[in-house]
Amino acid sequence: MTTPLRRTVLYAALAAGAFVSVFPYLLVVLTAFKTRRQLSTTEPWLPGLPPSTANLAEILGGDFPRFLLNTVVMTALLTLGQLVFTTFAAYAFARLRFRGRDVLFWLYVATMMVPSAVTVIPLFLIMRELEAVNTWYGLLAPYILGTPYGIFLMRQFFKSLPGGLEEAARIDGAGPLTILFRILLPLCRPAIGTLAIITVISSWNSFLWPLIITSGDETKVVTVAISALKVGIGVDRGLMMAGGLIALAPMVAIFIFFQKYIVRSVVLTGLK
Structure with missing residues (x-):
């Protein structure tokens, strides 16, 4: 040819x-x-x-903007929590020395092999005992403290950084937090960007857990709201697609404005 x-x-x-x-x-x-x-x-x-534009006007004239705001708040809080707690956990697993560190890390990472659907019912029962059903606490608690994938990604990036930087900082009297914030984190911007993008997309598109843990409009998110757009035994396709278009628009905007960083995150994820 x-x-x-x-x-x-x-x-x-x-x-x-x-x-x-x-x-x-x-x-x-x-x-x-x-x-x-x-x-x-x-x-x-x-x-x-x-x-x-009748479908868009109808859906925006109801409670959908409120659900959209709930989704924005949930995504922002989950992303912030993931970045903070994942970074600290990954730094501890990568740089600090303590007994059982590697065993604890690999046991935690092994939970990635457990399908999320398996843990939904136990999580719901725990939240019910804590009286956290249909609350922001119940919606955020299972995922705001980090995920195995995020900790694994950040740990591998921390371990790829030269150890000499940390040793030189220790000689100058720097402590663990000073080393983390002033030396390592500025070098981890690609990994942090990758984790932020992945968390934003997964949080925005989250459906199963919000569907189970929320039942009122105070904590309902757009994915659950779109699934509820039914008329009798049928489905109003125009209304559902209008809701889907509104929910899709922020993700498209993120892709347009952060395309270079998204491509870099895909490359970084593949390398790690």
């Missing part, structure tokens, strides 16, 4: 893959701007003419 033909085949395959990846999002946009009549009279992949 000649080089031009090979390049043409490659670009055609990439274009087909890109179309398959983007097509579901295109359907969300097209469906969100259709009336109920247009949904039944036009093909799903064709736009409704004229476009209608």
